[in-house]
Amino acid sequence: MIQLDKQYEPGEVEKRWGRFWEEKKFFHADETRKSPAFSIVIPPPNITGRLHIGHAFNNTLQDILARWKRMQGFNVLWQPGTDHAGIATQNVVERQLDKEGTTRQKLGREPFVERVWEWKEEFGGTINKQLQTLGCSLDWERDRFTMDEGLSKAVREVFVTLYEEGLIYKGDYIINWCPRCRTALSDLEVEHQEEQGHLYHLKYPFKESKDFLIIATTRPETMLGDTAVAVNPKDERYHQFKGATLVLPVLNREIPLIEDSYVDTTFGTGALKVTPAHDPNDFELGKRHQLETINIMHPDGAMNSLASPAYEGLDRFECRKKLVGDLKDSGVLVKIEDLSHSVGHCYRCRTVVEPYLSKQWFVKAKPLAEPAMQAVRDGSIKIVPKFWENTYFEWMENIRDWCISRQIWWGHQIPAWNCQACGEIIVVRETPDSCSACSSKNLIQETDVLDTWFSSALWPFSTLGWPEKTESLQCFYPTSVLCTGFDILFFWVARMIMMGIKFMGEVPFRDVYIHALIRDSEGQKMSKTKGNVIDPLEVMEQYGTDALRFTLAAFAAQGRDIKLAEDRIEGYRNFCNKLWNASRFVLMNLDDYKGSCILDEKANLSTADRWILSRLNRATKEVNESLEAFRFNDVALTIYKFIWNEYCDWYIELAKSKLSNPGPERVAVQNVLIHVLDSALKLLHPLMPFITEEIWQKLPQNGESIMVSAFPEFRESHLNEFVEKEMELVMEVITGVRNIRGEMNLNPGLKLNVLVKTQNDEIQKTLQGQSLYIKELARVEQLEVGPDIEKPNVSASSVLGGMDLIIPLEGIMDFQEERNRVEKELKKIEKDLIFLDKKLSNPNFVKKAPAEVIEKDEQRKASLSEKQVKLQIHLKTIEQALC
RNA sequence: GGGCGGGUAGCUCAGUUGGGAGAGCACCGGCCUUACAAGCCGGGGGUCACAGGUUCGAGCCCUGUUCCGCCUACCA
Numbered sequence: 001m002i003q004l005d006k007q008y009e010p011g012e013v014e015k016r017w018g019r020f021w022e023e024k025k026f027f028h029a030d031e032t033r034k035s036p037a038f039s040i041v042i043p044p045p046n047i048t049g050r051l052h053i054g055h056a057f058n059n060t061l062q063d064i065l066a067r068w069k070r071m072q073g074f075n076v077l078w079q080p081g082t083d084h085a086g087i088a089t090q091n092v093v094e095r096q097l098d099k100e101g102t103t104r105q106k107l108g109r110e111p112f113v114e115r116v117w118e119w120k121e122e123f124g125g126t127i128n129k130q131l132q133t134l135g136c137s138l139d140w141e142r143d144r145f146t147m148d149e150g151l152s153k154a155v156r157e158v159f160v161t162l163y164e165e166g167l168i169y170k171g172d173y174i175i176n177w178c179p180r181c182r183t184a185l186s187d188l189e190v191e192h193q194e195e196q197g198h199l200y201h202l203k204y205p206f207k208e209s210k211d212f213l214i215i216a217t218t219r220p221e222t223m224l225g226d227t228a229v230a231v232n233p234k235d236e237r238y239h240q241f242k243g244a245t246l247v248l249p250v251l252n253r254e255i256p257l258i259e260d261s262y263v264d265t266t267f268g269t270g271a272l273k274v275t276p277a278h279d280p281n282d283f284e285l286g287k288r289h290q291l292e293t294i295n296i297m298h299p300d301g302a303m304n305s306l307a308s309p310a311y312e313g314l315d316r317f318e319c320r321k322k323l324v325g326d327l328k329d330s331g332v333l334v335k336i337e338d339l340s341h342s343v344g345h346c347y348r349c350r351t352v353v354e355p356y357l358s359k360q361w362f363v364k365a366k367p368l369a370e371p372a373m374q375a376v377r378d379g380s381i382k383i384v385p386k387f388w389e390n391t392y393f394e395w396m397e398n399i400r401d402w403c404i405s406r407q408i409w410w411g412h413q414i415p416a417w418n419c420q421a422c423g424e425i426i427v428v429r430e431t432p433d434s435c436s437a438c439s440s441k442n443l444i445q446e447t448d449v450l451d452t453w454f455s456s457a458l459w460p461f462s463t464l465g466w467p468e469k470t471e472s473l474q475c476f477y478p479t480s481v482l483c484t485g486f487d488i489l490f491f492w493v494a495r496m497i498m499m500g501i502k503f504m505g506e507v508p509f510r511d512v513y514i515h516a517l518i519r520d521s522e523g524q525k526m527s528k529t530k531g532n533v534i535d536p537l538e539v540m541e542q543y544g545t546d547a548l549r550f551t552l553a554a555f556a557a558q559g560r561d562i563k564l565a566e567d568r569i570e571g572y573r574n575f576c577n578k579l580w581n582a583s584r585f586v587l588m589n590l591d592d593y594k595g596s597c598i599l600d601e602k603a604n605l606s607t608a609d610r611w612i613l614s615r616l617n618r619a620t621k622e623v624n625e626s627l628e629a630f631r632f633n634d635v636a637l638t639i640y641k642f643i644w645n646e647y648c649d650w651y652i653e654l655a656k657s658k659l660s661n662p663g664p665e666r667v668a669v670q671n672v673l674i675h676v677l678d679s680a681l682k683l684l685h686p687l688m689p690f691i692t693e694e695i696w697q698k699l700p701q702n703g704e705s706i707m708v709s710a711f712p713e714f715r716e717s718h719l720n721e722f723v724e725k726e727m728e729l730v731m732e733v734i735t736g737v738r739n740i741r742g743e744m745n746l747n748p749g750l751k752l753n754v755l756v757k758t759q760n761d762e763i764q765k766t767l768q769g770q771s772l773y774i775k776e777l778a779r780v781e782q783l784e785v786g787p788d789i790e791k792p793n794v795s796a797s798s799v800l801g802g803m804d805l806i807i808p809l810e811g812i813m814d815f816q817e818e819r820n821r822v823e824k825e826l827k828k829i830e831k832d833l834i835f836l837d838k839k840l841s842n843p844n845f846v847k848k849a850p851a852e853v854i855e856k857d858e859q860r861k862a863s864l865s866e867k868q869v870k871l872q873i874h875l876k877t878i879e880q881a882l883c
Numbered sequence: 884g885g886g887c888g889g890g891u892a893g894c895u896c897a898g899u900u901g902g903g904a905g906a907g908c909a910c911c912g913g914c915c916u917u918a919c920a921a922g923c924c925g926g927g928g929g930u931c932a933c934a935g936g937u938u939c940g941a942g943c944c945c946u947g948u949u950c951c952g953c954c955u956a957c958c959a
Contacts, residue, residue: 004918006918006919007919007921008921192955192956199959215959216959217959218959219959262957262958263958263959264958264959266958267958267959268958268959271959272958272959273959274959275959279957279959280957281957281958281959282957282959284957341958341959342956387887387888388887390886390887391886391887391954391955394885394886394887394954394955395954395955398955398956486953486954487954489954490954490955516888517953519952554896554897554907555895555896557896557897557898559888559889559896560887560888560889560952560953561888561889561952561953562895562896563895563896564895565894565895565896565907565908567894567895567907567908567909568895568896568907568908570908570921571907571908571921572907573921574919574921574922575921576921577919577921577922578918578919578921578922580918580919581918581919581921581922582918582919583918584918584919585918585919586918587918588918589918629899631899633896633897634897634899637897637906640906640907641906648918648919649923652918735924735925738924738925739924739925739926740925741913741924741925742912742913742924742925742926743912743925743926745912745913746913747913747914748913748914748916748923748924748925749914749916779916832903835903836903839903839939839940842939842940843939844938844939844940845939845940846939847939848938848939848940849902849939849940850902852902853902853939853940856902857902857903860903
């Protein structure tokens, strides 16, 4: 006899089955298998990462899909791996060095990179272990890292090919520069924030006269790099100064007044200071007018010698302060206005980003973006929910070249070599030993590394062995679904599509499922600094992994953000326990059971049996359809309701009476109980893998694991609308009796006699046939059903659809309670009748609404009227008794 | 500046073709009914942000307003 504890204890169970699945290699995907493939690549978490609620959410959804498809018989690959996370990881190790009182510069490049590898070996596996704890069925044998050998080869192949095709180029441009990380950033890596700043108005005198222009700037220190002042050619205010020369204050540099239609006449004074080396617009302007570019800053954000000795060495913000003071003293500063404007910050360290002129590598984006847009347009890739397609197109249409070089050390070093003899740039797959132009052996490799997202963009095929033509690639590319948050739609998803199409000639995935992001209960982004983090590991510890996973699935509606409420987790923990106890009940009643979980189709099934089978099939249908459409919340809700509100609340209760006597009825009920439980566990398994495995292993089945058992399929033959109607009727009577009992404060233990008066033969037959259920579940002593039942004067009564429910209460009747109850109900009926009357007396409604809608309303009106009359009569007798 | 998402019960959220609004938690009343008190039974609670419009009929479709959140953008 199998015994379960009274409460489900997840801790030990989860460890046990996690190990079991691992040992049995159930997560392993075999590319030689014949069955159709289903593949997902994990959004590779950073090796610096620790499992946060976002990971838990993202990976739970993927695991649900993987487990579901696996049970459906697909050859499932869920590809694991981690990302080297260039800047983030470098920062972590740099902080470590800082504690040791040293820096990466002191250490030198190679030893530093060595140090990062050491760090990776020691701590890089954390996130994978945590994903295992979460139950993720990733194929760990295929674990990849964006810097491992194969992926590095892919990166090199892609870089060289793009360079050869002219899609990668190097040049001097204004880029976003983080002075703290001392590297370039792509446009995406800059986070803009609206901040309260100042607009400084400065006087720039003309060389030839005493006149001056007033220009406005938010970054006064950049004036040290000014090489012109620009006005709009249409701006009549400045026509008289055409061709004039100005003298830059402080430095006394002579700079020209130029005309360019870019200048907005309505902003400030309509005169714009031009700093080509420190502003992207000014840079373009400078190119158009062949202006000199003067870079006044060191890479760390301190001013250099070109900023004049007075400011050299000062940090940009100190310089601003000092300069403003000086300008004020010298009368150059006219006024300071408050101005709120958006300021860019480094997405890794929050430092204010500086537009900075430097030599960088870029990917020409337009030619790659075009086919990537086409793929979504023609449906080769489907984005779910669809509204994200707009955002995708919006960005892709305005895409700008991608700055891919980073001045850090941790990452893929750019495969380009500079010939020290002739200046040739050599970009090749294999490290060259001499210059292709002048044969010099004096070559130095480019020191920059690639943007981390460059290697991530190749993830769907690089992980499968590309550029080799591997069997894995053949089998699993294109992948089936990509599941991710919208925060990396541009960073990652769009770039994967571009690279996938370019290098594989085929989209990287068929569906992109974009889920919401998890926020705290205030709707704020969770972050350690705010202290509003829900730690999934703690939640798993406290409530169990299955409860967490189910909660996440239940919250996964297709919106934009999720405010996670902790009490919901508790609620779903209770659901685990409910399932546990239902199973406990079933197993307790299986001592003499010789059968299996397979439904005995020949058995003589009761109405309740056929009802639960019908309901099971509806649930099965819904679960499969919802999973197909990535409606995880519907999946969760459907199973929850089925297990709790139908299987537990009704079927198990209905089953009890039939279980009490040995015989064929008991066997049949045992069979249905176990069959439905088995199916429900399977439906639930993708969401709650651990508890379902634990219970399933105790059922009379001979499979190895629920995770490789067959997922339930919809069977139309098990739908039975007639039986569902019958049971609805039975439930209505039971609920009706309970309602009266509750409302009239009758002792729950008190056995009642119940009369049901009805003219309807079907109802009579059903209630008489199912009277046992009513007696058991409503605690009824005697049930009498018929057309000519006399209603005793002292009785509570309510009118249900097509029948009157009468409960004689001689001696225990509280007339006042009954009057309140009936009056309450009459009020409701009156309200409904007024509404219906209005509707049905509207000629337009009767003329235009579909016949079935009108008929439905008319029937409702008739039955409500009948109910009203009966209740009024009943109320009268109550009132008489009260007098 | 442009775009997107949201405003539904006290709280957190569902609501897939338009036919009188649902769940969980919280609340009220009653129960240790031998699977489960992390439970069972019953109950109360909503002008579906606001204003128009389309329609016989709108939480759902259209227009406008407003509040919250996000993305995007070269007005110094």
